[in-house]
Amino acid sequence: MPSAERNRLFESIQRDAFHLELRDDYSVPDEGGPFKSWLDGDDVDYSYLTPWTQLMKGTTQRGVTVRRVRVVTEPLTSYIRWEYSTTRLNEEAGENIRWLPRHLLAEGITFPFDGRDWWLFDEHLLAIGYFAPDGRVLGSRLIDDPDTVTQCVRLRDLLWTCAIPHAQYKPENIREHTSR
Template sequence: MRLFTGDAFDDLFRTFSRTAFHLEVQDTYETPEESEPLKLFLEGKPDDFGWHQSWLQLVEEATSVGRSVTRARVVTVPHVDYTRWGLTVAELNIAAGEDIRWLPRHHAEGIDLPPDDFWLFDDERVVFTVFEPSGQFVGGAETTDRHIVERCRSVHQQVWQRAVPHAAYVAT
């Protein structure tokens, strides 16, 4: 596996051809860059979302030229604080061009979910997201192993079929 960090990880979103799909399977992420914004949310205070702008720009760049960025979040119900916050932040991602869906964990029965989040690029390569024990995002570990790619493609299809589009999910 090859590890992509920093700008090299960001370049993955500038160089894919057609599709980038992200599967998130954790209920909580304790990344340092999100700790203060999450705290503001929990205290009911405003956030300028400056910490999120670089991601939104990557999504806008990709989607403005016809490439697709999609995300499915498998979540436990009732929602933990991180998920409730994520539901509000998702609005920014969607405005930038990302398609986000939500799958309650109890509706994922029968899907062989991996223990780790991954990005599936162009149905040809998988990049697993890597975090330090402290929660700090490290980057992505890439593989093109056909068995792993096929498993992730299958999980993507199953999850996407069952997942609820963001607008419909927040309406319920």
């Protein structure tokens, strides 16, 4: 399923969307210019995020909760530092984002789907993300198997309680940037 089709699922969910992010780099081609500008210390034009932030505003204004847990390696990679600096845009659009450094993961936690990222919609549908080695998004696979979904609901709940709210997460190797 292409990303655009997966994003249309936000129009039909009623209560909750949760995203588990496990990668330390999401260098996708459409972010190359803004990411390079950020690395160079230049002003960054984040207008490419507008379709996503508008989708999130519409979703959360309907009363749907949208949450993310980002499991990250410290010290943060350049990409995750950039992602950290852009999180305010996600939160302004209504998302609630928490961070979980890998070294704080509870012992014995295993991630399903070979450690791929996933979205959980209304506790009954999963969209498992697939990426090419160069970071390109290949799409998602939908799963609605009740046992698999239940396993992911439990993992979501565990990670959410352990993760640090964005406003409280202060990694050491962060720098502020401007945006347009």
